[in-house]
Amino acid sequence: MKTKRIAISGLAFDSTWLSRLLHLRSGEEDDMKRLSEEAQKGWLVTGIKGMSYELVQTAPQNLIYAIDYKEKLDQDYIDIFKAGGWEYVCSAEYIHLFKAKHGTTPLHTDIESKLTILTDVSKKFTRYTLTMLFVFACSLALSALTAPWKIGFITLLLLIFTLAALVGVVFTGMPLMGYLGRVNKLKKQLGR
Amino acid sequence: MKPIELTEISCLILSTMSAPTHGYEIMKSVEADLEGRVSVGPATLYTNLSKLVDAGLCVFTEVSNKKVYEITTLGKTVLDQEVEKRRRILAFMENQMEKALEKGVSL
Secondary structure (H helix, E strand, C coil), X not given: CCEEEEECCCCCCCCCHHHHHCCCCCCHHHHHHHHHHHHHCCEEEEEEXXXXXXXXXXXXXXXXXXXXXXXXXXXXXXXXXXHCCCXXXXXXXXXXXXXXXXXXXXXXXXXXXXXHHHHHHHHHHHHHHHHHHHHHHHHHXXXXXXCCCCCCHHHHHHHHHHHHHHHHHHHHHHHHHHHHHHHHHHHHHCCC | CCCCCCCHHHHHHHHCCCCCEEHHHHHHHHHHHHCCCCXXXXXXXXXXXXXXXXXXXXXXXXXXXXXXXXXXXXXXXXXXXXXXXXXXXXXXXXXXXXXHHHXXXXX
16 A cells, blocks of 8 residues: 655644745645645545654545644544544644545634634643743853853753754744734734 | 633524533534534534533533533523523514615615
């Protein structure tokens, strides 16, 4: 059975005018469209591993995909989605992927519920980013205190740790910006 | 308990809980009874259910690993008030349309 992987393009974001102009896949909506196109060619998603979707070759199918966010997956949640025509595909932590036949009622039929969910996710990323910023600041301060002009083993270790913390800030800060942007967009739509 | 502003969708959901009901039964009854006139997506339904529980308007119990939802006394009172409010709005609109017709203007 043939398999392949497709990179996740950044689920936190909406597609931008630049990505549309350059015909680049960017954000949740573009990813879901791509997965739907893959299903029409006979490639179905079986899982999410790291930063990519795993697909397996099968008969072409007319499907749509959608993502929802929930801290803990439970049977009640999956059953409600099933009753609404959406079949559970896979999860990556708090991100859950569902598939349905074309024409099925979308997961969210109001802006308010989408806003609630994205607000919860952005709060989670605010906590992550602030934690990483704190670790980065502490590590940077410690590096400065351990006489950086005399590069010894401890200083080197602290510098490596500081760099790792900086990467952590970027990797949590970028999705945070994406989710906050989407939350603000939805709030504007609701006139808030 | 978090206060909640009852939307049309949350009123619809609450009205299906006169007897203990599974979440998927609520989804099915909303889909079937409204015949597509009002679309309620499953994520919208689930988010609204959680909000209704947080506001104390309904409660759930776990039966064989599945949640069974039931409206509370507070939920019934709030729902009655909302139905009455919507009845008055509807009566007002009908009244305005009748007045317009009497004047020979159709709305």
